[in-house]
Amino acid sequence: MFLNRIERKITWGDLDSLCIVFYPKYYEWMDGCSHLYFEKIGLDLVKLWHERQLIFSLVSTSCDYFRPGRYHQEIIIETLMEELENKTVTMGHTIIDKLSGKIMVKGREKRICMNVHNLDQFSAMDIPVDLAQIFNSSP
Numbered sequence: 001m002f003l004n005r006i007e008r009k010i011t012w013g014d015l016d017s018l019c020i021v022f023y024p025k026y027y028e029w030m031d032g033c034s035h036l037y038f039e040k041i042g043l044d045l046v047k048l049w050h051e052r053q054l055i056f057s058l059v060s061t062s063c064d065y066f067r068p069g070r071y072h073q074e075i076i077i078e079t080l081m082e083e084l085e086n087k088t089v090t091m092g093h094t095i096i097d098k099l100s101g102k103i104m105v106k107g108r109e110k111r112i113c114m115n116v117h118n119l120d121q122f123s124a125m126d127i128p129v130d131l132a133q134i135f136n137s138s139p
Contacts, residue, residue: 001039001080001081001138002039002040002041002080002081002138003078003079004033004035004036004037004078004079004080005009005076005077005078005120006033006076006077006079007025007074007075007076007077007080007098008024008029008074008075008077009072009074009075010069010070010071010072010073010074011071011072012071012109014069015071019070019071020024020068020069020070021068021069021070023063023065025108026063026065026095026105026107027061027063029077029093030061030063030077030079030091030093030107030109031058031094032111033077033079033091033093034079034091034093034109034111034121037079037080037081037091038056040135040138041135041138042107042134043134048131049116051114052128053115053117054113054115054116054125055114055116056089056109056111056112056113056114057111057112057114057122058109058112058120059088059110059112060108060109060110061108061109061110062107062108063105063106063107063108064105064106064107065104065105066102066103066104066106067097067102067103067104067105068104069104069105073097073098073099074098074099075095075096075097075098075099075104076095076096077093077094077095077096077114078095078096079091079092079093080092081138082108082136083124084127084132084135084136086125086126086127087112087124087125087126087127088110088111088112088113088127089110089111089112089113089127089135090108090109090110090111091108091109091110091111092106092107092108093105093106093107093108093109094106094107094115095107100138109122112124113125113127113128113131114128116137
């Protein structure tokens, strides 16, 4: 199964008043990493939206926090597809301290395939066969 890894450094704007990563930042990073994962396996989300009027919208998210992130800490974010169902794909994210290799955060996103042809009435839809094949054959 394909695993996408990115590295980043925690910056001042990522911190809360206790000088640890403000928890919404983890969700921001996970969302971005899912988009990067999709790009790496050949799914252009903007193209899917414009040409086929479908998106993969968040339906559920969660995070478990094990260690706080701190200023200038270098981290690795690993993203993989955990589960593919008829209408949904579940992405798993592990955020790791680069220096120690210890897990800091584990998160999940469940994304549902949505028909957005009519912007006033979104509706869930089965993941098209060609897209499911891309998910299933990712490197």
